[in-house]
Amino acid sequence: MIPAQFDYVEATSVADAIRLLAEHGDEAKLLAGGHSLIPLMKLRLVTPATLIDVTHIKELSYIKEDGNNIVIGALTRHRDVEQSELVKKHLPLVAHVAGEVGDPQVRNRGTIGGSLVHGDPAADLPAAALATGATMVIAGQNGERRIAAQDFFVDFLETAVQPGEILIAIEFPKHTNAGWAYEKFVRRAMDYAIVGVALQLGTKPGVALVNMSNKPHLAESASQAIAKGAAIGDVLAVINDNTNPPEDLNATVEYRQHLARVLTQRAFATASK
Amino acid sequence: MSLVGARVLRKEDPNLITGNGQFVDDLQPTGCTSMVFVRSTEAHAKIRSIDTAEALALPGVLAVWTSANIAQLANCPGGLPGLDQPLLAKDVVRFVGEGVAVVVATDRYIAADAAELIIVDYEPLPAVASLSAAMAPGAVVLHEVLGGNTVHFQDFENPLDDVFAAAPRTASLHIVNNRCAPTPIEPNVCLADWGRSGLTLWAAFQAPHHLRNTIAQYFGIPQDSTRVVAPDVGGGFGAKINFVPEFFLTALLSKEVGRPVKYTQTRSECLVAMLHGRAQEHDASIAFDNDGRILALKLTVTQDQGAYPNGTGMGLPVLTTAMAAGCYRIPAVAISWRNVVTNTTPVAAYRGAGRPEASYTIERLIDLIADETGVDPVEVRRRNFIPVDAFPYATHSPLAMYDSGNFAGALDELLKYVKYDELKKEQEKRRQDPAAKLLGIGFASWLEIAGFGPPGSLEAFGHLASWESAQVRIQPDGSAIIFTGASPHGQGTVTTYAQIAADELGIDFDRISVKHGDTAVVPQGIGTMGSRAVAVGGEGVKTASGRVYENAKRIAAHLLEASAEDIIIEDEKFFVKGTPARSVPWSEVAWKSFQPLELPGGMEPGALDSTVFQQVPNFSFPSGAYCCVVEIDRETGAVNIVNMYLVDDCGTVINPLLVEGQVHGGVAQGIAQALFEHMLYDPSGVPRTSTLMDYLVPAASDLPGYVTGRTNTPNPSNTLGAKGVGESGSVGAPPAVVNAVVDALSHLGVKHIDMPVTPIKVWNILEGAK
Numbered sequence A: 001m002i003p004a005q006f007d008y009v010e011a012t013s014v015a016d017a018i019r020l021l022a023e024h025g026d027e028a029k030l031l032a033g034g035h036s037l038i039p040l041m042k043l044r045l046v047t048p049a050t051l052i053d054v055t056h057i058k059e060l061s062y063i064k065e066d067g068n069n070i071v072i073g074a075l076t077r078h079r080d081v082e083q084s085e086l087v088k089k090h091l092p093l094v095a096h097v098a099g100e101v102g103d104p105q106v107r108n109r110g111t112i113g114g115s116l117v118h119g120d121p122a123a124d125l126p127a128a129a130l131a132t133g134a135t136m137v138i139a140g141q142n143g144e145r146r147i148a149a150q151d152f153f154v155d156f157l158e159t160a161v162q163p164g165e166i167l168i169a170i171e172f173p174k175h176t177n178a179g180w181a182y183e184k185f186v187r188r189a190m191d192y193a194i195v196g197v198a199l200q201l202g203t204k205p206g207v208a209l210v211n212m213s214n215k216p217h218l219a220e221s222a223s224q225a226i227a228k229g230a231a232i233g234d235v236l237a238v239i240n241d242n243t244n245p246p247e248d249l250n251a252t253v254e255y256r257q258h259l260a261r262v263l264t265q266r267a268f269a270t271a272s273k
Numbered sequence B: 001m002s003l004v005g006a007r008v009l010r011k012e013d014p015n016l017i018t019g020n021g022q023f024v025d026d027l028q029p030t031g032c033t034s035m036v037f038v039r040s041t042e043a044h045a046k047i048r049s050i051d052t053a054e055a056l057a058l059p060g061v062l063a064v065w066t067s068a069n070i071a072q073l074a075n076c077p078g079g080l081p082g083l084d085q086p087l088l089a090k091d092v093v094r095f096v097g098e099g100v101a102v103v104v105a106t107d108r109y110i111a112a113d114a115a116e117l118i119i120v121d122y123e124p125l126p127a128v129a130s131l132s133a134a135m136a137p138g139a140v141v142l143h144e145v146l147g148g149n150t151v152h153f154q155d156f157e158n159p160l161d162d163v164f165a166a167a168p169r170t171a172s173l174h175i176v177n178n179r180c181a182p183t184p185i186e187p188n189v190c191l192a193d194w195g196r197s198g199l200t201l202w203a204a205f206q207a208p209h210h211l212r213n214t215i216a217q218y219f220g221i222p223q224d225s226t227r228v229v230a231p232d233v234g235g236g237f238g239a240k241i242n243f244v245p246e247f248f249l250t251a252l253l254s255k256e257v258g259r260p261v262k263y264t265q266t267r268s269e270c271l272v273a274m275l276h277g278r279a280q281e282h283d284a285s286i287a288f289d290n291d292g293r294i295l296a297l298k299l300t301v302t303q304d305q306g307a308y309p310n311g312t313g314m315g316l317p318v319l320t321t322a323m324a325a326g327c328y329r330i331p332a333v334a335i336s337w338r339n340v341v342t343n344t345t346p347v348a349a350y351r352g353a354g355r356p357e358a359s360y361t362i363e364r365l366i367d368l369i370a371d372e373t374g375v376d377p378v379e380v381r382r383r384n385f386i387p388v389d390a391f392p393y394a395t396h397s398p399l400a401m402y403d404s405g406n407f408a409g410a411l412d413e414l415l416k417y418v419k420y421d422e423l424k425k426e427q428e429k430r431r432q433d434p435a436a437k438l439l440g441i442g443f444a445s446w447l448e449i450a451g452f453g454p455p456g457s458l459e460a461f462g463h464l465a466s467w468e469s470a471q472v473r474i475q476p477d478g479s480a481i482i483f484t485g486a487s488p489h490g491q492g493t494v495t496t497y498a499q500i501a502a503d504e505l506g507i508d509f510d511r512i513s514v515k516h517g518d519t520a521v522v523p524q525g526i527g528t529m530g531s532r533a534v535a536v537g538g539e540g541v542k543t544a545s546g547r548v549y550e551n552a553k554r555i556a557a558h559l560l561e562a563s564a565e566d567i568i569i570e571d572e573k574f575f576v577k578g579t580p581a582r583s584v585p586w587s588e589v590a591w592k593s594f595q596p597l598e599l600p601g602g603m604e605p606g607a608l609d610s611t612v613f614q615q616v617p618n619f620s621f622p623s624g625a626y627c628c629v630v631e632i633d634r635e636t637g638a639v640n641i642v643n644m645y646l647v648d649d650c651g652t653v654i655n656p657l658l659v660e661g662q663v664h665g666g667v668a669q670g671i672a673q674a675l676f677e678h679m680l681y682d683p684s685g686v687p688r689t690s691t692l693m694d695y696l697v698p699a700a701s702d703l704p705g706y707v708t709g710r711t712n713t714p715n716p717s718n719t720l721g722a723k724g725v726g727e728s729g730s731v732g733a734p735p736a737v738v739n740a741v742v743d744a745l746s747h748l749g750v751k752h753i754d755m756p757v758t759p760i761k762v763w764n765i766l767e768g769a770k
């Protein structure tokens, strides 16, 4: 619970952050809300030589409308996403999911970018990004690149963000007036999901599962079935396709798959209302 | 107006809620250094070697110690001779979390870095991480002197075979009382400063005088220059009455490096190094007739002591078996117990300490009788209660002489809140509707033993005595200071004692302070544990205040030229009954009490200062009736508490606000044990719940609202009539919750579910029933 020694530097802009990342190399880590990184450092599971604090880059904390998209800056806190009128109107699933993360302290510190880059299969916001078909905007020494959420999550705690890069924004296609639901099964209100289901209906539907694989998981067959207007039974029949749920004190593989079916069914009932 | 019984706000809170409390970790004396442990990662292993060279070379490191540095020193006090835990593991480690080495450095970060550099070479040994593994034939032996893993076995005096053979009906349960980690908000913290004028140890502790006596004895130093201070303490739950190696190590190292040494346990360490609670298994059988009347009870308690049995841990099964019969008149009771060592964290007192285990088992058995006979669980309780006119009631145990109670009365009171018949109909209706959540109603009529205790009771746990000290000192301006040996750590004792004293002295509540926790300030003391602070310590405050008041009256009478018998007090003014015009204020009485020329004949200055070592003739017996209503999600197995009704009988209530606080907190811990918390080990002795991500301490959002009610049968062992309430909730809640869950599932043939009742356990049962 006592982190190893590290240096601390503050980045003042995106360009500055990229410069500092290049300067400090592999041993450096960006520090956003710190709510995933600092616990790992306290357990000495990660020991970065340098923390590059990006929380002072004001230009990365915003929520704006851009044509058919809502764009959220990577450093926007969960609480701001949860409360935003724009997000509530066009992406009610995302606003709701942001409000389901941890407890108020966590939501007031944690950032959407940090949650996505951390790539935890048990986290909530990655599922919302997958279900809504978000696109990540990443900046590096060679400029900006865009990558779809479903290609962004690579493996356990591993995303497409490469050393030297920073996630700067997330572009969400609007899902105005479409059905949605988020089902999160927990033992304590503040916990990570034992299993979660994020469901977005409408013209570009998607369903994503929390804690059902080694990475945030888009249920592709189920999403396609929904797009084709399949009956709920047919969606449930494929919801666990390609999942690889972990086994832990709270759940076996079998129980997790059962929960995924139950929660998907409930999500449908809620979303179709 | 009497303050006893009033909803007075806590004197403690303005400091605590504005961040002005002072905990040990807040202290930062000049030159303060930091100690960090290297703890065993192995459950059972020989230590081949410890390489400390790199750690010692790190700049800022002042000392690195292993057992080699303290080879001549005795093991940690509080254990059983020959089985006690060394301050640092010698040759062998016996549980994950046992201290192997310590580093002292100029700051905590350097100390932690140095600890990382220490290389311990272990030769793993087979480990036993459960009772069954430890008792299996051929199991590895933890302590060679024992020859096995059983520390102590107390057999039945009479196993009652004939009674059980002749009984119309019998039933049995094997019950696991899950191991819990106490997890106070403040972990173990201590700070030692051993200089020329002696040793001062600040410690987050529940019994500072007990620690002072022990540490002075351990080091062979006089008590006059050994000072222990427990400042604000952030919860203890019994875990902070145990002596732990850090107290002795920080002291020794302070002497060694010539600077103060502080140790602040981390949250992760706290889960494995602070002593655990519960960890019992019960084999219980009950004999009864077709009407649900109990004929006999037979109970064997197997207590997991962890790797190093200690005095309180050994006492747990004694308390459990003493209270085995609960609120019931049981004609024949047979008890037996066994203490077993395993490669796990040592086990000791944890809120309730032995009594929650007792009430849980007897209350589960009562519901089992209901289930077997078809008699309603409420009715089974009624048919077996000890009646009001049977007190004092001698039980099977010489420890438990029940002195008061009204168990049927508490249940009647409870049923005023619970719409039992409606709930039962609703339960039936829901069972027929596959889409509905299942409903369960669980009762617990519980009884515990508290107010520790009569002479000899705490001595058995290594304490100096069982009284509690109270000194009431009037200041020259007529304000009062109370010094108490009880060492509160969240209970609100400063407030309740001031209430008691205000009534006895006729001094304003706002002009009474209560001091505690410092052996240099409080004459002598025992401590806060076993729900004794009001029943023993508060009674002492009353006694001492009464003595001071009698002397004050004599002084007032002298000044008013009247007889002391005729003096009464109102609004801090003494006057002669019937002539309110002529009065003398408390402040004047106080002032003159120090002036020999103003005193009545025969009285010395200082007469308004009284110290009492309050004794009580018996334990106290708080009791109550709880009801829990749960809903179970048939698809996920999730259990949700819909309602929790709580009727407590703690005798006289000093402050209803604080009683409710204690009940809420205790019930929260009881619900935690029933639904959430379980300290688990894998078969090799590695803890599986070593962070708060896995060891699920519930938060406010996970707990229901409570409906609280009260009955009152005064405690006959003190004049206050108060019984104590600190542990009640943790005694009553677990059986109420689990009885509700079992009730919800009883139509599926479910007779018992071990705690904690997790969603997956319930789901497996529901699946199995399909």
Ligand SMILES: Cc1cc2nc3c(=O)[nH]c(=O)nc-3n(C[C@H](O)[C@H](O)[C@H](O)COP(=O)(O)OP(=O)(O)OC[C@H]3O[C@@H](n4cnc5c(N)ncnc54)[C@H](O)[C@@H]3O)c2cc1C
Pocket (backbone or CB within 6 Å): A029, A030, A031, A032, A033, A034, A035, A036, A037, A038, A039, A074, A075, A100, A101, A102, A103, A106, A109, A110, A111, A112, A113, A114, A115, A116, A117, A118, A122, A123, A124, A125, A161, A165, A166, A167, A168, A190, A191, A192, A193
């Ligand atoms: C008690 C507690 C409970 C929690 N409960 C939940 C929960 O229920 N559900 C849930 O989903 N999460 C939960 N979390 C995690 C929380 O949501 C974190 O805030 C979030 O996962 C990480 O965001 P952050 O801003 O704190 O990132 P940090 O911890 O600062 O960073 C996380 C990682 O991302 C990297 N990083 C951060 N920002 C960027 C960027 N812009 N570009 C590139 N890399 C970046 C960092 O270098 C680091 O590796 C909980 C956390 C705590 C402490």
